[in-house]
Amino acid sequence: MQSTGALEAKKPKLARSNKPLLMKGTSKKMKRHWQLYLLILLPLAYLIIFKYIPMYGAQIAFRDFSPVKGFTGSEWVGLKNFSDFFNSPNFWVLIKNTLIISLYSLAIGFPAPIILALALNEIRSMRFKKAVQMVTFAPYFISTVVMVSMIILFLSPRLGFVDLIVKLLGMESINFMGIPSYFSSIFVLSNVWQGIGYGAVIYLAALAGVNSELYEAAKVDGASRFQKVINIDIPGIMPAAIILLILNVGQIMNVGFEKIFLMQNPLNTSTSEVISTYVYKIGLLGANFSFSAAVDLFNSVINLILLLTVNYFARRVSDNSLW
Amino acid sequence: MNKSIAIRESFGDKFFLFLVYAFLIVVLIIVLYPLIYIVSSSFSSPRAVISGKVWLFPVEPSLAGYRAIFNNPQILTGYANSLFYTFFGVLINVTMTVMLAYPLSKSTFYGRGFIMLLLVITMMFSGGLIPYYLTVKSLGILDTRWAMLLPGALAVWQVIIARTFFQSTIPKELGEAAELDGCTDLGFLWRIVLPLSKPILAVLVLMYAVGHWNAYFDALIFLKSQELYPLQIILRNILILNSIDASMMVDANQMAAMQGLRDLLKFSLIVVATLPVLALYPFVQKYFVQGIMIGSLKG
Numbered sequence: 001m002q003s004t005g006a007l008e009a010k011k012p013k014l015a016r017s018n019k020p021l022l023m024k025g026t027s028k029k030m031k032r033h034w035q036l037y038l039l040i041l042l043p044l045a046y047l048i049i050f051k052y053i054p055m056y057g058a059q060i061a062f063r064d065f066s067p068v069k070g071f072t073g074s075e076w077v078g079l080k081n082f083s084d085f086f087n088s089p090n091f092w093v094l095i096k097n098t099l100i101i102s103l104y105s106l107a108i109g110f111p112a113p114i115i116l117a118l119a120l121n122e123i124r125s126m127r128f129k130k131a132v133q134m135v136t137f138a139p140y141f142i143s144t145v146v147m148v149s150m151i152i153l154f155l156s157p158r159l160g161f162v163d164l165i166v167k168l169l170g171m172e173s174i175n176f177m178g179i180p181s182y183f184s185s186i187f188v189l190s191n192v193w194q195g196i197g198y199g200a201v202i203y204l205a206a207l208a209g210v211n212s213e214l215y216e217a218a219k220v221d222g223a224s225r226f227q228k229v230i231n232i233d234i235p236g237i238m239p240a241a242i243i244l245l246i247l248n249v250g251q252i253m254n255v256g257f258e259k260i261f262l263m264q265n266p267l268n269t270s271t272s273e274v275i276s277t278y279v280y281k282i283g284l285l286g287a288n289f290s291f292s293a294a295v296d297l298f299n300s301v302i303n304l305i306l307l308l309t310v311n312y313f314a315r316r317v318s319d320n321s322l323w
Numbered sequence: 324m325n326k327s328i329a330i331r332e333s334f335g336d337k338f339f340l341f342l343v344y345a346f347l348i349v350v351l352i353i354v355l356y357p358l359i360y361i362v363s364s365s366f367s368s369p370r371a372v373i374s375g376k377v378w379l380f381p382v383e384p385s386l387a388g389y390r391a392i393f394n395n396p397q398i399l400t401g402y403a404n405s406l407f408y409t410f411f412g413v414l415i416n417v418t419m420t421v422m423l424a425y426p427l428s429k430s431t432f433y434g435r436g437f438i439m440l441l442l443v444i445t446m447m448f449s450g451g452l453i454p455y456y457l458t459v460k461s462l463g464i465l466d467t468r469w470a471m472l473l474p475g476a477l478a479v480w481q482v483i484i485a486r487t488f489f490q491s492t493i494p495k496e497l498g499e500a501a502e503l504d505g506c507t508d509l510g511f512l513w514r515i516v517l518p519l520s521k522p523i524l525a526v527l528v529l530m531y532a533v534g535h536w537n538a539y540f541d542a543l544i545f546l547k548s549q550e551l552y553p554l555q556i557i558l559r560n561i562l563i564l565n566s567i568d569a570s571m572m573v574d575a576n577q578m579a580a581m582q583g584l585r586d587l588l589k590f591s592l593i594v595v596a597t598l599p600v601l602a603l604y605p606f607v608q609k610y611f612v613q614g615i616m617i618g619s620l621k622g
Contacts, residue, residue: 030433035508036426040438043423046477047441054450054458070461071454116350122343132347136354137608141600143537145555146593149562150357159586161360164375193354201615225336240619250447258540262563276452283453284544296451304448 061294074290081294090278098274101260102252104188110248112192113199114241118233120200121207122225133204136197148262151190152177178267187263202244203237210236238318246314250307253299275299365389365590369583372590388591391584398592400550401557408471408553409535416531417524419477420485425512427482428489429498442479456544470545471553478534481527484618488523489516526614529607533600558596562589 030037056071061081063074085091116136123129142150154160155176163173176182214232223231257276264272275295283292363381364372371382392398426432427439449455455474464470493516501511517524539555546552600607 026433029431033429033431033508036429036432039422039509039512040426043419043477043482044438046419046473047445049462050455050458050474050476051445051449052441054454055448056450057454057457058450060454060457067457071457116347119343119347119350122340123347128347132351134608135351137611138358138601138604139354141533141537141604141607142597143539143555143558145537145539145558145562146596149558149589149593150361152563153589154357154360159373159375161375161378193357196350197354198611201612202619205616205619225339262559279452280544284456289453289457293451293453296453300448300451307447 058293058297060290061297063290065290065293067289077290081291082298084291085295085298090273093270094273094275094278097271098253098255100271101184101187101255101274104184105191105255106248106252108188109192109195109199110245112196114203114237116196117200117203117207117237118229120204121233122229133197133200136200138197139194140198142194144258144262147190147194148259151186151263155186175267177263177265180268180271183263183268183271187260191259202240206237206240207233242314242318246307246310249310250303252306253303361590361593365587365594367587369587372587373583387584388587389595391588392591392595397549397557398554398561398595401552401554402595404552405536405554407468409532412472412475412535413528413531415472415476416478416481417527420481420527421512421517421524423477424482424485425489425516428486428493430495442482446479452544459545465545466547466551468551471541471551474541474545475534475538478531480618481530484614485523485527487617488520493519522610522613523617525606526610526617529603529610530614533607536599554596558592561592 060071060074062076062078064077064080065071065074069075120129120132123132139147154162157163157173157175162176166172166174176186210232215228218228218232253275255274255276257274257280260272260274261277261280264277276299279292279296279299282288282295286292359379360377363379364377365388366381366384366386367377368383368385369387371377376382423438427435429435459465459470459474462473464473497515498511501515506514537555539553539559542551542553542556543559546556
């Protein structure tokens, strides 16, 4: 693989020189630029130790891991951990919870920043536009812990302003965080609240790049503002939207551990337990390393397959794809 | 006739624009209100907070919540730890990122396709939590400060952003000229490239810093000793798990007052924990936007 990469990189020169000379040229170049190779040693070591060794260690999913024997010394058990997972009563619950939360996130969280960007793009007053952008971007920088604390505070039946509104409407106090069926909505809507401004940045950039002649032509043709949005703006952001959609779909089984874990409480686990939180609890808290590594690996493989599939279709139906 | 069409259309457009403004104002209020509510509550009295009197502005203004924070050694240690992890974490991050991104930006660098492939693979696939944990454990750095600095020493996305920046802003001729004048690669990087790359360095520093300040996951799985906890873990214990050690309630004797103070403290804590990021917000926003732009060039 290394050698083909090198050949490709040197192709233009290959036309003029023969092979041995090229090899000599490459090693000469490497010698002259030895400092660059020195530079990447440390980052390369990092990649190997913290990314590739764990990847190699993922094989414990097929073993009965014991800390004494290590990644490769533990007994090989084949697909036992996987079949244990598929046959466990938790399997379908986890898959269902994970999919509900992620598809819900995608359905609401993906279009929300697009709508915000399209709306902002209509505004001619730069001050108002800047102000909205500034404010909507801010929640992105709130940490997950603080974000979840805010959710819990606001929704608490004793303290939060949401409760005051509920009472104002003449209803009884509701313990939002304790009701399993509310969990996914709370998760998704708070994500939109936090991420909408950040998500809009990329679309605003795409909109700024739309050829202004298109707008002028539309004006001459008597198009309304709304028609311009539909016929010029939306096609303008399509490439960016498709790329982001591919990336999102490739993460469908990865609903963020950090936020869900913090939002969980004993009352809502029936809908809030997802694969990542399950892996953490079984694996690290329960020290059931091999089994949870298998669950995790299953999850990663599904994600990879989804990413490749969506990318494949995106490339076939449009010109936009990751590669 | 022409005129009437123009008027009709402009009415439709005006109405559409009105809807757009209305929508954005609603969005603005929805995003802004919770933030204002938090800040106003944090400056109110415990009594006003628990009786739900705070709507928009602080009620019975007081600094009781903030005083409670500064009387709590746990929170102060967490704050100091977070500053430590953020400072040294960013130092390591930016150094490592430049060390990898700069060689990768040179078209003459043999093997860069292979290293890019190594990087991209890590973005699409990972070994998972358990092997990651076991690897860190086998290095013997569990429950040490290193566990907060080394496992996240490099972020692939930031390497790609930096590489794209170097490629597009440092002219190739500059490097060739320097080489002819006998300047070494390291000398060129240090004396020419880095001074020209201040914007990207700012992007990297801020992105990594916000990440470190807000992170809690590595601390959750790698740290056991209380005195090493970063602020976010302390926040989790107080805000989410609701466990406050009794020592901080020294000046509150009555149950009711304690409960009020405990609730008030949560609001003040949120403000204090978010303060460093908010203080830098104008820069942070500007450079994050730049980072997203550069990232999307290649993305």
